[in-house]
Amino acid sequence: xxxxxxxxxxxxxxxxxxxxxxxxxxxxxxxxxxxxxxxxxxxxxxxxxxxxxxxxxxxxxxxxxxxxxxxxxxxxxxxxxxxxxxxxxxxxxxxxxxxxxxxxxxxxxxxxx
Amino acid sequence: xxxxxxxxxxxxxxxxxxxxxxxxxxxxxxxxxxxxxxxxxxxxxxxxxxxxxxxxxxxxxxxxxxxxxxxxxxxxxxxxxxxxxxxxxxxxxxxxxxxxxxxxxxxxxxxxx
DNA sequence: TCAGTTGTCCAGGAAAACCGAACTATGTAG
DNA sequence: CTACATAGTTCGGTTTTCCTGGACAACTGA
Numbered sequence: 001x002x003x004x005x006x007x008x009x010x011x012x013x014x015x016x017x018x019x020x021x022x023x024x025x026x027x028x029x030x031x032x033x034x035x036x037x038x039x040x041x042x043x044x045x046x047x048x049x050x051x052x053x054x055x056x057x058x059x060x061x062x063x064x065x066x067x068x069x070x071x072x073x074x075x076x077x078x079x080x081x082x083x084x085x086x087x088x089x090x091x092x093x094x095x096x097x098x099x100x101x102x103x104x105x106x107x108x109x110x111x112x113x
Numbered sequence: 114x115x116x117x118x119x120x121x122x123x124x125x126x127x128x129x130x131x132x133x134x135x136x137x138x139x140x141x142x143x144x145x146x147x148x149x150x151x152x153x154x155x156x157x158x159x160x161x162x163x164x165x166x167x168x169x170x171x172x173x174x175x176x177x178x179x180x181x182x183x184x185x186x187x188x189x190x191x192x193x194x195x196x197x198x199x200x201x202x203x204x205x206x207x208x209x210x211x212x213x214x215x216x217x218x219x220x221x222x223x224x225x226x
Numbered sequence: 227t228c229a230g231t232t233g234t235c236c237a238g239g240a241a242a243a244c245c246g247a248a249c250t251a252t253g254t255a256g
Numbered sequence: 257c258t259a260c261a262t263a264g265t266t267c268g269g270t271t272t273t274c275c276t277g278g279a280c281a282a283c284t285g286a
Contacts (some may be wrong), residue, residue, distance in 0.1 A: 016218045021137035077123035080252045095218035105129045193232050193283040
């Protein structure tokens with residue numbers, strides 16, 4: 001695990017196209033849905049356990065990187081782990097209602113079939 | 114211009130991931146924003162004139178195809194033209210509030226800078 | 227019939243995503 | 257201290273997707 005500081009865009013650098021692109025993937029959308037419920041953050045392994053995706057860990061790593069660079073999550077090293085939190089209040093202040101309406105749409109889709 | 118019938122998914126076939134992917138592009142997002150305002154639909158050239166993107170027409174054609182196959186727009190041949198309409202009420206019934214919260218986020222981004 | 231306009235199809239090159247394997251960093255047990 | 261386990265990252269190659277110019281097809285009007 002690299003020890004380089006992790007880049008996080010500030011709120012001005014968060015773009016709607018970047019956010020939509022980051023969420024336009026079933027695994028990443030599931031990750032965000034899970035982090036939305038876990039206020040204290042989760043590490044990668046725990047997140048991937050909760051969603052039931054059998055995704056190779058190198059791919060997971062990339063997913064978290066994409067979410068982080070899009071400004072959706074904030075990551076912090078905790079020992080050997082990396083804890084990720086949804087930047088919910090921040091995104092909410094920039095794009096009010098966006099995240100919840102997307103997550104709600106996702107819920108609706110899965111319960112309607 | 115081909116004369117093949119245009120495929121349009123029915124509402125059940127419209128997925129949140131598909132919609133997000135279709136909107137995760139600045140040109141396509143601008144197209145949808147423009148179609149949201151033009152209730153009667155627009156053809157490709159007119160749409161592209163209104164947004165100021167110098168996008169090659171083969172690329173435009175693909176953009177409209179992606180939007181159509183994602184279920185966001187309905188296209189109809191009118192002589193030599195192709196009129197595209199946003200399927201707003203339909204999407205709204207499946208994913209309430211989704212489109213407007215995304216378009217609102219886009220507006221916010223462009224006015225805040 | 228001929229020219230102009232609108233859009234599609236095709237084929238290439240460019241960019242991005244995917245994933246196994248090797249690697250780094252940290253923690254823990256002996 | 258050594259050895260091992262765990263959590264993620266990086267790398268390289270393969271596959272997939274995206275972009276675009278150019279040829280083409282469909283319709284319109286003169």
